Amino acid sequence: MNTTTPALEIVDATLELGDGDSRVRALDAVSLTVQPGEFVAIVGPSGSGKSSLLAVAGALSHPDSGSVRVHGTDLATLSKGAAARFRLAHIGFVFQSGNLLPALTAADQLRLASRLAGSRRVDPAAVLDSVGMAHRAKHRPGHLSGGERQRVGIARALVNDPSLLLVDEPTAALDRRRSHEVVQLLADRARDANVAVVMVTHDHDVLEHCDRVLEMVDGSLTGLAHAARRMDSAPPR
Numbered sequence: 001m002n003t004t005t006p007a008l009e010i011v012d013a014t015l016e017l018g019d020g021d022s023r024v025r026a027l028d029a030v031s032l033t034v035q036p037g038e039f040v041a042i043v044g045p046s047g048s049g050k051s052s053l054l055a056v057a058g059a060l061s062h063p064d065s066g067s068v069r070v071h072g073t074d075l076a077t078l079s080k081g082a083a084a085r086f087r088l089a090h091i092g093f094v095f096q097s098g099n100l101l102p103a104l105t106a107a108d109q110l111r112l113a114s115r116l117a118g119s120r121r122v123d124p125a126a127v128l129d130s131v132g133m134a135h136r137a138k139h140r141p142g143h144l145s146g147g148e149r150q151r152v153g154i155a156r157a158l159v160n161d162p163s164l165l166l167v168d169e170p171t172a173a174l175d176r177r178r179s180h181e182v183v184q185l186l187a188d189r190a191r192d193a194n195v196a197v198v199m200v201t202h203d204h205d206v207l208e209h210c211d212r213v214l215e216m217v218d219g220s221l222t223g224l225a226h227a228a229r230r231m232d233s234a235p236p237r
């Protein structure tokens with residue numbers, strides 16, 4: 001893996017949603033570069049475009065103008081099928097409540113994700129262990145706490161060894177202590193596995209774990225003054 005290639009490079013992305021009078025500029029000339037191993041948080045008011053940013057970064061939607069590159073690949077060059085394969089191979093998604101399948105044990109959530117991607121890169125049991133969930137491998141989501149579900153969700157997103165992890169409100173259902181644990185886990189994974197993490201959050205309490213905090217307002221992204229976790233290795237841009 002060439003570590004000088006940014007994990008995510010969005011240049012001047014503009015995205016309009018809706019029709020006629022309800023047309024909204026969800027992204028307005030947004031540029032964002034995230035390096036491997038860097039943990040970036042995006043904060044901002046409801047409706048400011050944060051989810052839209054994750055959607056274009058994850059090849060779930062395409063900007064009307066501008067470009068999005070993930071680990072050097074221009075997402076606009078991929079067909080729908082190729083984009084789906086690319087997502088499975090290179091991008092991990094973590095959602096609010098873990099988004100686990102109710103019928104599957106923690107271990108099977110990871111095995112399924114690994115099989116879907118045709119991936120043998122990482123041992124699912126080892127990934128579950130790395131998020132401190134080996135002892136709950138045989139539990140179904142209904143028998144896990146909110147924080148444990150979120151850990152399994154993170155492990156599932158990591159099982160295909162992604163270059164980029166896109167995380168949407170991971171602490172929404174968690175108390176303060178568990179919120180810190182989960183975001184600390186994301187920070188550790190960014191550093192240890194050299195994964196770029198982009199996390200959307202309303203939870204200002206957990207921003208201390210991030211390298212950079214950006215604010216989205218009316219579809220535009222701006223930097224926030226913030227005491228970063230690893231200023232020496234990842235200076236704010």
Ligand SMILES: Nc1ncnc2c1ncn2[C@@H]1O[C@H](COP(=O)(O)OP(=O)(O)OP(=O)(O)O)[C@@H](O)[C@H]1O
Nearest residue numbers: 017018024025026045046047048049050051052053
């Ligand atoms: N499918 C859609 N059609 C029309 N407008 C949309 C659509 N999806 C989102 N929007 C609008 O685009 C803008 C950005 O929405 P987005 O979901 O990206 O914001 P957000 O910052 O993630 O909000 P929240 O914090 O509430 O999740 C909002 O004004 C929203 O109303």
